[in-house]
């Protein structure tokens with residue numbers, strides 16, 4: 001599976017299916033693609049109802065016919081715009097187009113519905129996207145229950161975990177590999193991914209990408 005960081009929290013998973021997570025592209029100063037450049041998607045997963053995560057999700061679903069997966073309140077709004085949706089809530093699992101999505105807790109806020117993290121299973125790999133969240137002891141449960149191969153963890157501070165708490169989260173999640181996200185998009189969420197890597201140490205393999213770069217899992 002090819003994994004591309006689109007900048008901020010935006011991720012593209014290219015396996016047997018094409019999955020976008022939190023595709024915030026328009027008005028994102030570090031976005032590696034524009035919404036216009038996207039012509040193919042099967043599933044678009046949104047962690048929570050904030051502009052920097054919902055982003056271009058509705059537009060991508062409209063132009064590609066992708067299924068939108070998000071918390072109930074967000075799915076209702078998507079459906080009102082004529083999009084195919086799979087509404088869900090924390091604790092639940094949805095399988096759509098051969099992709100399995102589990103919704104897990106996140107400590108944050110949202111305009112509508114609750115914020116969430118997601119665990120995605122595709123092509124035999126398990127990937128956790130923490131969304132926006134503070135450090136929570138329940139991350140131990142995510143690790144124990146889902147045993148992620150790869151996790152996306154926010155490190156930009158102010159609105160989410162910063163470097164020290166994000167490094168602690170990696171310990172809780174027991175993820176094999178981790179890609180830091182949600183930093184250096186804007187000056188007020190600046191963070192040093194090398195400092196994160198240093199703090200994580202041998203607890204996980206830290207993969208530092210630049211927006212637009214890919215990693216093969």
Ligand code: NI
Pocket residue numbers: 048050053108109132159
């Ligand atoms: Ni947020």
Ligand code: MN
Pocket residue numbers: 050052053132159182
């Ligand atoms: Mn955010």
